[in-house]
Amino acid sequence: MSGDVTDHADVKKMVDEIMAGLGRIDVLFNNAGILVEGTVEEVSEEDWDRIMAVNVKGVFLMSKEVIPVMLKQGGGSIVNNASCSGLVGDRAAIAYNTSKGAVVLMTKCLALDYAGKNIRVNCVCPGEIETPMFLQEVASRGTTVEAYRKEISDYHPIGRLGRPSEVANTVAFLASDDASFITGAAVSVDGGYTCQ
Ligand SMILES: NC(=O)c1ccc[n+]([C@@H]2O[C@H](COP(=O)([O-])OP(=O)(O)OC[C@H]3O[C@@H](n4cnc5c(N)ncnc54)[C@H](O)[C@@H]3O)[C@@H](O)[C@H]2O)c1
Structure with a gap:
């Protein structure tokens, strides 16, 4: 199944389909993301809105629909794909880095709100990974x-x-019970990029 994470109706439909097929959701991995490069002068308002919709609102909407399911079943684990770009600034990356910084803080806010309800929320902050991006x-x-x-x-x-x-x-580690005392963490997977 697939859907657009920026579209609330689509997100609800995806969650309904998963529940109809599997009956529970133990792990939510918010991985959808896009890249928009450029300085504040170069990035258009449309591109700014688009990246915020996918990278930030997408995580919000998916969490909004999945957390009630996890609450009902007694817990779960959420992992967000942020970026090392959410921890430090980069040149000509105002929109992407701002969006990923928001994902890091959304992770911490969600972790605080649901720590007492057996829902852990963490994010990974990858460095440059060889993917289509x-x-x-x-x-x-x-x-x-x-x-x-x-x-x-x-x-x-x-x-x-x-x-x-x-x-x-x-x-996989953060999603699993092996990480049972980890919540609100932004785990760098960046070969030391953010140490500098
Ligand atoms: N590649 C890197 O160097 C790198 C580094 C740090 C973080 N990330 C993050 O990793 C995640 C995965 O990126 P990737 O590198 O695999 O790139 P990618 O372009 O291969 O994957 C992005 C995925 O997001 C999906 N997507 C985009 N808009 C969507 C929408 N509106 N609804 C649903 N799905 C949508 C795409 O279909 C695609 O499958 C992203 O969040 C990205 O920001 C990537």
């Missing part, structure tokens, strides 16, 4: 994958980009 950055710079990989690797003290599986493993 990385290829979008390559294309917008008119460079090559190899050249951009080399440039970005230099920003990560570990000396390379991250792999999707390295983020997925962290998400």
Whole structure:
């Protein structure tokens, strides 16, 4: 099943379909996100609204519909995909970094509101991971994958980009009972990017 996380009716439909098929929701991973690059002069109002709708409102709407389900069943675990860009500033990234900073703080607010109800809420803050979003950055710079990989690797003290599986493993841990005393955390999966 699929849906648009910016559309409340779609979000409700997705949750209803999951409940009809599975009867419960133990884990919500808010992964949907888009990238808009540029300075305040370069980013259009439409692009600003679009990125805030997907990256911020999407997490809000999904949480709004799934938390009542988790409350009814006695608990659950939410993991949001924020970014290292939600922890530090980057040049020409005003919209993306602002949206991801909001996800980090939404995570902490949700964690506080539901800590006593057996719902844990955490987020991961990945560095540069080699996904289609990385290829979008390559294309917008008119460079090559190899050249951009080399440039970005230099920003990560570990000396390379991250792999999707390295983020997925962290998400799986945070979602699981192994992380039973962790809530409100923003876990960096960034090869040391935010240490600098
Ligand atoms: N790739 C990176 O370097 C990196 C780093 C830090 C954080 N992130 C975050 O990781 C998450 C996944 O990104 P990715 O790198 O896999 O990029 P991606 O472009 O491959 O994946 C983004 C996904 O979001 C979905 N999506 C976009 N708008 C949507 C909407 N309105 N409703 C439902 N789904 C929608 C897309 O269909 C796509 O599957 C994003 O939140 C991104 O901000 C990525």
